[in-house]
Amino acid sequence: MIISPIEFFRTLPxxxxxxxxxxxxxxxxxxxxxxxxxxSKKTE
Structure with a gap:
């Protein structure tokens, strides 16, 4: 089953x-x- 793009992005960690x-x-x-x-620590 193909999952919708909205559901895909909603379930990303x-x-x-x-x-x-x-x-x-x-x-x-x-x-x-x-x-x-x-x-910001790296640019100091």
Whole structure:
């Protein structure tokens, strides 16, 4: 059975930052792997 695109995206797991383990807020056009806090630590 083919699942609808809406159901597919609804059932995806939350994105988790590999650096700190925090659940990230998804953004439509973001391919970032780390959360904002970890990214800001890398640019300092």
């Amino acid at each position: 939350k994105k988790i930052c590999p650096e700190c383990g925090e659940t990230m807020k998804e953004q439509a056009e973001s391919y970032l792997m780390e959360c904002d806090r970890c990214l």
